[in-house]
Amino acid sequence: MSEPTLQIEGVHAGYRGARVLHDIDIRVPAGTVTALLGPNGAGKTTLLRVAAGLLRPSAGVLRLDGAEVTRWSASRRARHGVCLIPEGRGVFGGLTVRENLRMMLPARGPRGRVDDVLDVFPDLRNRLGQTAGSMSGGQQQMLALARAWLTGPKVVLLDEVSMGLAPLVVDEIFVALDALRSTGVSLLLVEQYVDRALAMADTVHLLDRGRIAFGGPASEIDRDGLLASYLGATTTP
Incomplete structure (x- = not known):
């Protein structure tokens, strides 16, 4: 069996001596979506920063396609x-x-082709000469997501890509992410809208106070219990 694209094994991490993550184990196989859910302050963004290499863990190992990348x-x-x-x-x-x-x-x-991005997000095609800061939040998010097509990634780490966006734009974003997954790219998704995440994910990991409280197939998670216990009432917009 081939190695998962991304493996996070026994990771501890934090800031200035304050530990945020405790013994985190996550596998993200190729071409799958892993949703990382949890309340504010649970450590989700910290875990993405560790996976991306922006924050070095105090313990644990990270692997990409089987190769250790912890110190990269x-x-x-x-x-x-x-x-x-x-x-x-x-x-x-x-x-x-x-x-x-x-x-x-x-x-x-x-690298990918710019035309491929413009096919996925056609609204950007007529705005090539427009400054990014003058566009709507949704258009800026589409532009930010272009990196996932242009860099030829194996795994994409997504931190709250639907934050502050109108429902119709969120629909378009998730259609694009599903298309990206279909190309064989792995996604590790932090998402505020639980229904969106569960509908798309193959695997779910629930992070609570820096620890994995649940990890398994999305089909096995108790959605109502999840909402009540950990996430409040954040549902699809």
């Missing part, structure tokens, strides 16, 4: 197929859409 920098992981789409859009507001897309293209390694 974020840039080296990116060159080998790890793509982080952070919360808060992550585009250069003063640059045009075309300039943003050019900056996303990797200097080395596999």
Whole structure:
């Protein structure tokens, strides 16, 4: 059996001596979606930062396609197929859409085609000369997601990509993510809308106070219990 695309094994991590993550184990097989759910402050963004190489764990091991990458920098992981789409859009507001897309293209390694992105997000095609900061939040999020097509990733780490977006835009974003998954790319998804995440995910991990409280197939999770115990009433917009 081939190795999962991303393996997180026994990871502990935190900031300035304050531990946030405790003994985290997660496997993200190729071409699957793993949803990472939990209340605010549970450590979800911290875990994505560890996976991306922006935060070094105090203990534990990370592997990409079986190779240990624990001490690799974020840039080296990116060159080998790890793509982080952070919360808060992550585009250069003063640059045009075309300039943003050019900056996303990797200097080395596999890359996608800009036309492929414009086919997925056709609203961007007529805005190539527009500054990114003058677009709507949804359009900026589409531009941010373009990185997942242009860098030729193996695994994409997504932090609250639906945050603050209108329901119709959220629909479009999730259709695009499903299309990305169908190409064989793995997704590790932090998402505020539980119904969206459960509908898309193959596997769910519930993070509570920095520990995995549940990990297993999405079909086995008790949605109502999940909402009541951990997540309040955040449902599909």
